[in-house]
Amino acid sequence: MATDSYHYTLSELMVVAAARQIADGEIVFVGMRLPLLGFLLAKLTHAPNAVGIYELGIVRDTPAPEPILTMGDLPNLFRAKWLSDTSDVMGLLQNGTIDVSFIGGAQVDRFGNLNTSYIMNSGKITTRLPGSGGACDLASLAKRHIIVMSHEKHRLVPKVDYITSPGYGDGPGWREKSGLPRGGPSAVITSCGIMKFDSVLKEMLLVSIHPGVTVRHILENTGWPLKIEDSLEKTPVPTEYELEILRELDPEGYWTGS
Amino acid sequence: MATDSYHYTLSELMVVAAARQIADGEIVFVGMRLPLLGFLLAKLTHAPNAVGIYELGIVRDTPAPEPILTMGDLPNLFRAKWLSDTSDVMGLLQNGTIDVSFIGGAQVDRFGNLNTSYIMNSGKITTRLPGSGGACDLASLAKRHIIVMSHEKHRLVPKVDYITSPGYGDGPGWREKSGLPRGGPSAVITSCGIMKFDSVLKEMLLVSIHPGVTVRHILENTGWPLKIEDSLEKTPVPTEYELEILRELDPEGYWTGS
Amino acid sequence: MAPASKLMSLFEAIKLYVPDGSEVVMGTSLETLIPFAAGHEIIRQKKHDLTLIGTISDILFDQLVGAGCVGKIRAAWVGNVITGSSYNFRRSVEGGDLKMEDHSNLTVAMALKAGAMGVPFMPALTGLGSDLFKTNTSLKKITCPFTGKTLTAVSAINPDVAIIHAQRSDEYGNAHLWGNLGVTSDACLASRYIIITAEEIVSPDVIESDPNRVITPGFRVSAVVHAPWGAHPSPVPGYYNRDHNAFIEYRSNSKTPQKFEKWMRDWIDDIKTSDDYIRLLGNERVEKLKLKNHLLSEPADYGY
Amino acid sequence: MAPASKLMSLFEAIKLYVPDGSEVVMGTSLETLIPFAAGHEIIRQKKHDLTLIGTISDILFDQLVGAGCVGKIRAAWVGNVITGSSYNFRRSVEGGDLKMEDHSNLTVAMALKAGAMGVPFMPALTGLGSDLFKTNTSLKKITCPFTGKTLTAVSAINPDVAIIHAQRSDEYGNAHLWGNLGVTSDACLASRYIIITAEEIVSPDVIESDPNRVITPGFRVSAVVHAPWGAHPSPVPGYYNRDHNAFIEYRSNSKTPQKFEKWMRDWIDDIKTSDDYIRLLGNERVEKLKLKNHLLSEPADYGY
Secondary structure: OOOOOOOOOHHHHHHHHHHOOOOOOOEEEEOOOHHHHHHHHHHHOOOOOOEEEEOOOEEEOOOOOOOOOOOOOHHHOOOOOEEOEHHHHHHHHHOOOOOEEEEEOOEEEOOOOEEOOEEEEOOEEEEEOOEOOOHHHHHHHOOEEEEEEOOOOOOEEOOOOOOOEOOOOOOOOHHHHHOOOOOOEEEEEEOOEEEEEOOOOOOEEEEEEOOOOOHHHHHHOOOOOOEEEEEEEEOOOOOHHHHHHHHHHOOOOOOOOO | OOOOOOOOOHHHHHHHHHHOOOOOOOEEEEOOOHHHHHHHHHHHOOOOOOEEEEOOOEEEOOOOOOOOOOOOOHHHOOOOOEEOEHHHHHHHHHOOOOOEEEEEOOEEEOOOOEEOOEEEEOOEEEEEOOOOOOHHHHHHHOOEEEEEOOOOOOOEEOOOOOOOEOOOOOOOOHHHHHOOOOOOEEEEEOOOEEEEEOOOOOOEEEEEEOOOOOHHHHHHOOOOOOEEEEEEEEOOOOOHHHHHHHHHHOOOOOOOOO | OOOOOOEOOHHHHHHHHOOOOOEEEEOOOOOOOOOHHHHHHHHHOOOOOEEEEEEEOOHHHHHHHHOOOEEEEEEEEOOEOOOEOOHHHHHHHHOOOOEEEEOOHHHHHHHHHHHHHOOOEEEEOOOOOOHHHHOOOOEEEEEOOOOOOEEEEEEOOOOOEEEEEEEEEOOOOOEEOOOOOEOHHHHHHHOOEEEEEEEEEOOHHHHHOOHHHEOOOHHHOOEEEEOOOOOOOOOEOOOEOOOHHHHHHHHHHOOOHHHHHHHHHHHHHOOOOHHHHHHHHOHHHHHHHEOOOOOEOOOOEOOO | OOOOOOEOOHHHHHHHHOOOOOEEEEOOOOOOOOOHHHHHHHHHOOOOOEEEEEEEOOHHHHHHHHOOOEEEEEEEEOOEOOOEOOHHHHHHHHOOOOEEEEOOHHHHHHHHHHHHHOOOEEEEOOOOOOHHHHOOOOEEEEEOOOOOOEEEEEEOOOOOEEEEEEEEEOOOOOEEOOOOOEOHHHHHHHOOEEEEEEEEEOOHHHHHOOHHHEOOOHHHOOEEEEOOOOOOOOOEOOOEOOOHHHHHHHHHHOOOHHHHHHHHHHHHHOOOOHHHHHHHHOHHHHHHHEOOOOOEOOOOEOOO
16 A cells, blocks of 8 residues: 555554544443554544543543553543443443444455354355454444454455344444344444445445555455545545644554554 | 330340351341341351451451441441442342342232232232332342341231232242242341241241240241241340440441330 | 533522433432432422432431422332331322332343443342332343343433442542442443542542542533532542441431421421531531541552 | 352362363353463363353363364354354364354343343344344244244253353452453353352452442352463453463464374473463563553442
């Protein structure tokens, strides 16, 4: 990817794009890795009143006093608003309190179903992935969730080998039929662009491409004929301020280094 | 009742009888009022290793540092072993951890079913009682429970007006049929004597009469032809030591005064 | 970045968040921390058709019933813990003026836990064979999908408002509560609104020094009220002991409607503020109830 | 009147309460307080056919799998939180040597809560439409008896033993645990045996000064072990920070079975005591991980 010509890394662009999906005052269920940074960046820029909920049993509405790499780092517990049981915060998720959550994925399909469990080849397990963690819960129960992942042809497939975290299943009405109370994926942020979902067909729709990426490149690296929004946008680059904050949050570039 | 001729009150006799039902090391779910004293008395005499569980969310294995009148009195929280949620201690009850519990009742029948909810007269509510509290839970889920109440003809009835706390229902097999996991009443301690339950018929059986009480008096004050154990005993009187302890626990005789 | 303060008067809090007809859960710590001050304000504002939700309610529910605020009670026990039955409650049920949903402590706890967890019911093993099923439509018998055994299904309760008395709270609704916790945490998570009445209003620094002691996340709290002695005559760990005499006296003071009218005049109608109430209690009583023996918790370090 | 002490060596505790074939729940605080010392002793004692139960297990489960102790895992996530996939786990599942029951964090939490509450299942709304139902026989779809809606029923899990790392415990098993609590409380209540490993063994007075901070009642605890640095490299609130490098290094040290063999020799086989382990860590690393900024909890008064 030709991001070298920009003074930010691709990961930084993705984190910034993720952060911008959070509106001020929203209750955010914060996942591991990149989303952890996305929430903190949003908090410190346009969403100062966002509240973060963590599956470990943490509620906090201020950034940690020091950079953190995992949500269980002690600075993330320091002056938290609530330290509690996982079942308590899962209750908040299940009872509809959570506005938005972020999850990463190894494999996603055109209806936003996510697989982080098993990569299969003709009925045999070829790769065992770590599993759901809280991802299935977030995809099932948050008012909306956002998927953050790398854009490769073997990752964006017509149909996932295993639904770990339900998206829109096989299309319109599937979540309701299945008994899911609400929600569904609202965006997929990849290393190439941003996809949303057709409000009627519930199918993935390319709405924004990252700087230096071509539509053809995206189509070539997507496992099905990806639909494209008429008003296709260019993903806005990170602002100086966003990058400055982000580099304070991840000073060694562990998550956002090139 | 001719207890005046004894240097202890009837309530004291009942509390002592209740205390003696607790074996050392047992896990006791402690109820309000008289049982509260019975547990403490047992703790301080023959059952030093008994553990007390209270529905408020209290676990303690030492007596309170000061006399208490209700289980929520602050001395009963002081140096408790665990202060927690009601659902946590109810979990201990429901998962079979509790050996014995004590409950009081307004109305009991020959199969040990207890009513603390409604006294009816030809389908009309004549008296509304406080209700179950934890009594239904204790009668349903403890390995055994002991009923402590006043012995009057209108209280010991052939069939209770309302089953608040299940005993043996209509006899053998009823608890199993109903789906109750275990337990049942093991004794009824009244102001006149001590009843147990026939192991086969599950029907109440007079096993011990209090000093100064006649069998005829008991039969006259029981709403059905009460069966009598062949080896009928006399309820042992409280020892000097038991009375001494009891009077330290209830110095003003609020619960045990004549 | 600082959220708006939720601090308000008891009058405002009850006026805003306890409209007539509300389902209100109170007395969630059972015998301790009962929000009497808030209950008395409900009486002063002559709320009506309330549904009260609780486990064992002690005398607060009897007072609200006697004052005509209550249409229905969903609880395990209504009375006076230290004396037994309570008269206003008896009169209303026996007179047919009050609907009752008969629970056990476990079924109330599970109903609120279901509400907190966002599921429509919770299974239990209690009450099977009892008549609670006849006077409580929130209970049904079900068959376990795994064991095939009979279970009690308890329908979720999601109150409109939880009224919680806590030891200390910041102005944003982050409150420390300690002692026996009863059903307080689940009652808060299950309720749409939460009113915190607290013995002390403290700086957020105090609360943030011990996030495990916070009873529920402040972002879900609607109102914070400074209410010293707001749980009297029930005990408040760390602040004052139980005033047994008040409960014993209440028994005779509520024996007849006339006596209860007088009791309300003395203890509710003329009380406008916490100061009025403390003045009414009198110095001697206040001093007698204060803690004499202190035991401070060993610190926990939340550093990094 | 004083109960018997439950204090014993880690060797004894694992020998007595973790027989081959046990169902063991560990890592119940998710990313913090993971009982690595206890897990390593399980490896030293060459336990086998264990079933591991957890939410997100971080690398402890991968180590036990690599050492051949594990026949089955019932968990939501098995990997290395900071690097992603873990290699021993991948090798075993892909090679067909390890049975997996696929949960989500919520279904594990509910399975343990059902175990704790003594009911055979708990309802949930999660996972409906997912394939978890295909690889987890503890999940079934049911219809709500009240709403008629489809729900996920999660079968209870009652582990044979819970292994919990806590900050401080008395010798009778009354332990203070703080920070994020994960599924620890329910895991303890659901389990037949409980092993507490603690950073410090303290007098009962310390524990009794704050009964709300006790994680589970001591009378249900089977063994108490003094295990300073017993959760390293995971963080312990109040004691030490997370050793990120250990997790990052473990990734390459477990890439091949050969590399993992060497890692076990270095970090497990030759370690007999906590002192050995701390010596292996070295002063510099130990000092680096210790807390630099302290924040002591505001006291709560438990007097009367």
